[in-house]
Amino acid sequence: MKRLQQLLAGIVLSGLGTVVHADYTLNMPVGVTELSRETYGLHMMVIYICAAIGLVVFGAMFYSIYAFRKEKHPVPATFHENSKIEILWTIIPFLILIAMVYPATDLTIKHYDTENAEMTIKITGYQWRWRYDYVDEGFGFMSSLKADSNAARQIDSGISPRKVHNYLQAVDHPLVIPVNTKIRFLMTSADVIHAWWVPEFGWKRDAIPGFITDAWASIDKVGIYHGACAELCGRDHGFMPIVVDVRSKEDYQAWLAEKKLILEQDNAQADRVWSKNELMVKGKDIYLSACAGCHQPNGEGIKGSFPAIKASPVATGDKDSHIELVLEGKGAMTGFAEALSPVELAAVITYQRNAFENNSGDLVQPAKIKEWLEDLGYDE
Amino acid sequence: MVSVTNPIDDHEHHHGPAKGWMRWIVTTNHKDIGTLYLVFALAMLFVGGMFALTIRAELFRPGLQLVDPEFFNSLTTMHALIMVFGAVMPAFVGFANWMIPMMIGAPDMALPRMNNMSFWVLVFAGLLLLSTFFMEGGAPAAGWTLYPPLSIQGAHNIPFVVFSVHLLGISSIMGSINIIVTILNMRAPGMTLMKMPLFVWTWLITAFLLISVLPVFAAAVTMLLTDAHFGTSFFNAAGGGDPVLYQHLFWFFGHPEVYIIVLPSFGLVSTIVPTFSRKHLFGYSSMVYATGSIAFLSMIVWAHHQFTVGMPLAGELFFMYATLLIAVPTGVKVFNWIATMWQGSITLETPMLFSVGFIFLFTLGGFTGLMVAMAPADLQYHDSYFVVAHFHYTLVVGGTFPVFAATYYWLPKWTGHMYDENLAKLHFWLSFIGFNLTFMPQHFLGLAGMPRRIPDYAIQFADFNMMSSIGAFILGLSQLIFVYNIIKTIRSGDPVSDEVWEGAENMGLEWNLPSPPPYHTFQTPPDAYLIDKVTATEVTMR
Ligand SMILES: [Cu+2]
Numbered sequence A: 001m002k003r004l005q006q007l008l009a010g011i012v013l014s015g016l017g018t019v020v021h022a023d024y025t026l027n028m029p030v031g032v033t034e035l036s037r038e039t040y041g042l043h044m045m046v047i048y049i050c051a052a053i054g055l056v057v058f059g060a061m062f063y064s065i066y067a068f069r070k071e072k073h074p075v076p077a078t079f080h081e082n083s084k085i086e087i088l089w090t091i092i093p094f095l096i097l098i099a100m101v102y103p104a105t106d107l108t109i110k111h112y113d114t115e116n117a118e119m120t121i122k123i124t125g126y127q128w129r130w131r132y133d134y135v136d137e138g139f140g141f142m143s144s145l146k147a148d149s150n151a152a153r154q155i156d157s158g159i160s161p162r163k164v165h166n167y168l169q170a171v172d173h174p175l176v177i178p179v180n181t182k183i184r185f186l187m188t189s190a191d192v193i194h195a196w197w198v199p200e201f202g203w204k205r206d207a208i209p210g211f212i213t214d215a216w217a218s219i220d221k222v223g224i225y226h227g228a229c230a231e232l233c234g235r236d237h238g239f240m241p242i243v244v245d246v247r248s249k250e251d252y253q254a255w256l257a258e259k260k261l262i263l264e265q266d267n268a269q270a271d272r273v274w275s276k277n278e279l280m281v282k283g284k285d286i287y288l289s290a291c292a293g294c295h296q297p298n299g300e301g302i303k304g305s306f307p308a309i310k311a312s313p314v315a316t317g318d319k320d321s322h323i324e325l326v327l328e329g330k331g332a333m334t335g336f337a338e339a340l341s342p343v344e345l346a347a348v349i350t351y352q353r354n355a356f357e358n359n360s361g362d363l364v365q366p367a368k369i370k371e372w373l374e375d376l377g378y379d380e
Numbered sequence B: 001m002v003s004v005t006n007p008i009d010d011h012e013h014h015h016g017p018a019k020g021w022m023r024w025i026v027t028t029n030h031k032d033i034g035t036l037y038l039v040f041a042l043a044m045l046f047v048g049g050m051f052a053l054t055i056r057a058e059l060f061r062p063g064l065q066l067v068d069p070e071f072f073n074s075l076t077t078m079h080a081l082i083m084v085f086g087a088v089m090p091a092f093v094g095f096a097n098w099m100i101p102m103m104i105g106a107p108d109m110a111l112p113r114m115n116n117m118s119f120w121v122l123v124f125a126g127l128l129l130l131s132t133f134f135m136e137g138g139a140p141a142a143g144w145t146l147y148p149p150l151s152i153q154g155a156h157n158i159p160f161v162v163f164s165v166h167l168l169g170i171s172s173i174m175g176s177i178n179i180i181v182t183i184l185n186m187r188a189p190g191m192t193l194m195k196m197p198l199f200v201w202t203w204l205i206t207a208f209l210l211i212s213v214l215p216v217f218a219a220a221v222t223m224l225l226t227d228a229h230f231g232t233s234f235f236n237a238a239g240g241g242d243p244v245l246y247q248h249l250f251w252f253f254g255h256p257e258v259y260i261i262v263l264p265s266f267g268l269v270s271t272i273v274p275t276f277s278r279k280h281l282f283g284y285s286s287m288v289y290a291t292g293s294i295a296f297l298s299m300i301v302w303a304h305h306q307f308t309v310g311m312p313l314a315g316e317l318f319f320m321y322a323t324l325l326i327a328v329p330t331g332v333k334v335f336n337w338i339a340t341m342w343q344g345s346i347t348l349e350t351p352m353l354f355s356v357g358f359i360f361l362f363t364l365g366g367f368t369g370l371m372v373a374m375a376p377a378d379l380q381y382h383d384s385y386f387v388v389a390h391f392h393y394t395l396v397v398g399g400t401f402p403v404f405a406a407t408y409y410w411l412p413k414w415t416g417h418m419y420d421e422n423l424a425k426l427h428f429w430l431s432f433i434g435f436n437l438t439f440m441p442q443h444f445l446g447l448a449g450m451p452r453r454i455p456d457y458a459i460q461f462a463d464f465n466m467m468s469s470i471g472a473f474i475l476g477l478s479q480l481i482f483v484y485n486i487i488k489t490i491r492s493g494d495p496v497s498d499e500v501w502e503g504a505e506n507m508g509l510e511w512n513l514p515s516p517p518p519y520h521t522f523q524t525p526p527d528a529y530l531i532d533k534v535t536a537t538e539v540t541m542r
Helices: A002-015 A034-067 A083-111 A147-152 A249-269 A276-295 A319-328 A342-354 A366-376 B007-012 B022-026 B030-058 B069-104 B112-134 B158-185 B198-229 B243-277 B284-298 B302-306 B313-325 B327-341 B350-373 B375-381 B385-415 B421-447 B459-477 B479-492 B528-534
Strands: A119-126 A129-134 A139-143 A175-178 A183-189 A194-198 A203-207 A213-217 A223-229 A241-247
Touching: A034 A083, A034 A203, A034 B327, A034 B350, A034 B375, A083 B313, A083 B327, A083 B375, A119 A175, A119 A194, A119 A203, A129 A276, A139 A249, A147 A276, A175 A249, A183 A194, A183 A203, A194 A241, A203 A213, A203 B375, A241 A249, A276 A342, A319 A342, A319 A366, A342 A366, B022 B030, B030 B069, B030 B112, B030 B385, B030 B459, B030 B479, B069 B112, B069 B158, B069 B198, B069 B243, B069 B385, B112 B158, B158 B198, B198 B243, B198 B284, B243 B284, B243 B302, B243 B327, B243 B350, B243 B385, B284 B327, B302 B313, B313 B327, B313 B350, B313 B375, B327 B350, B350 B375, B350 B385, B350 B421, B375 B385, B375 B421, B385 B421, B385 B479, B421 B459, B421 B479, B459 B479
Parallel strands: A119 A183, A175 A241
Antiparallel strands: A119 A129, A129 A139, A183 A213, A194 A203, A194 A223, A223 A241
């Protein structure tokens, strides 16, 4: 009830043009970057200007309705023009606009200043997940909606979203970056247009297939920040959240070292022979995060939009054409050659060929994928 | 049918409408065609409204309860397309047909047969668009903007959507040509351009705007079609194209489209406010110039819809400056309306209520318009619910409130019967409350970080979404009162005088005609003194 009162109070206040300052979800976040703070400042400045104009304009309007109502003012005046006042109310708004444009221009220029960044993160949009590449470190990973949210958000799942921790705001692998470091973000996409938006950073930027856009942030507070894809990108546009884990510089370095170690171990794994069980277990994981968005967790696809994996001619037919399709993509489906590691690719293809009663019995080994990648010219 | 071989004979025999239902198929009468447009628009308002209510029902609480996400995307897409092209634009064409000949003292529209054709083309285009719901893969789901690559990704509906857009465009362009030709050639002697009612002026400018930008939209969707089915790469980077090129082409049409909706509504409000203030419009000529400048500026601001695509800094700044400039002529309009009311003698019948409601809410939408025009701040607002709130404050208010106002304003003239004032006021207040309850919370949702076009959301957005959904149902259902009131008026409303509103005979030619007007009006042009009486001419000489 108190909550509702707060809400109503907030609406009434802002309806009057009075701005609510509480960091309750009524206003834009001040955020944790220089850009976000200045954007917030500009936002508030324009609100105050509008509130002042609103007071005068609506004041005059409601005063007229009250004071010049017919009972009180039965004989209307006959004037219908006045050049002086008409010129005045053309010029004054123009001057107000010029006052607004100055800080806005400065801030726009600042947004575009991506020079002298200390590190670069490349962000690639996929339907419907993000990939983060640490360009200077030579590694990257996919970041998808966390499994518990994904289970709860299915229609008629029977799971209450309120019971899921951080419903639709949690991912399996957050982007980890250091605090107080100027980071240049490069945005692109593997399929359709997406947009990467973390409100606390103060901007969003489109990720456009075949092009690279950029933006920057230097975050001055350690913490977890949430965001989402902001450009309609198809069926699961609402289900590709962003989580950024901003750590102290030392913690970031430690995370980086650990990440690299795991990566090395994974690479070593790519050369050994994997058992069917190992491949199926890992394959199921990858399938759920990389494929199930379209082809569905049960492999049955969606009629008219996404083909089934179950009993499909590809997954039950020739092994090589299956591998080629997954690596290179086809039509609306993007290729996964660069998005997944050889182990992950081998596992997921094996899984597709044996799960959903496909039971082909085929195994695809990581070494085989590595050969394919070399033939296709991907540098691992 | 009207004989064109002997116009003098034609003047003599006063024929009525064709008998039976065929009247509505073959009619070339501007009043009949106006009615057809308005009925079609009302029907589409309910179709588009049903889509909106399904969307709001799904968003009532977090989690997916009712629809598949892909179908949800089809609903948001079709809601916009149907509302813009099926409901709002045809409603204004309906008013243009009914009122422009009566306002300028002309017997009919200049090109009556084309008039009939443009209406029926519109109906088929609308049905073609709606038919995509029943196709494999469903209706378009990439948003009404149809951005590639998403819009052509595996979509079976693209050829139908594109053909439908072509037909809609043909219909609108034929309608626009008709309006321009009528206004420029058929004015009664003495009705000079600067004496025309402002509604006529706004439509003249809107018609030119339509002719300028619709072909660009038609070209852009044709390029989508060839990209999807004939192997071209206009918007495909892999083939040397650029997806953002489509956005430039689309918004070159899409932004003026906003003013195509809003300019005629400015015209309606400029017609209604003086009548109920019992005072002629303040600043008539500055209103005309403001309309012209808004139309011109609307064509050089399109990329403010693309502040996040990473265009060059110079582009970002240019489009910010140009966009902000629109605030000046728009402000002039609002100030003029208020100056019209100033020292008037005001009564608040329903047409005036909706007009004042329009001025109030549209100005709020203008304020958020100033905010989203600020390029660096738009990097936060863009594609969030803040934008959804902003454009509903301008487009729902701009596209429906003046239409409701004008319907109540002229319905007594058209039918000869008075509507039920109490029901009409109830309609206004429920619409006003429902509208604000729906869209005010969406500002906060957007600022708090909720992206638009999502079927499900994080828990912290739940309360405001619930409020918004409740508001939407109030807003939607209260439109049934409107329909009931119209039917009641036609069937059993009290008879009205020719003037209908106190002093209206000094406010427009139409109020000097009988209520209801005969099937053919102004077959002989009105006297010049009558024209001077209904314009502010004499008072200028004061
Ligand atoms: Cu996306």
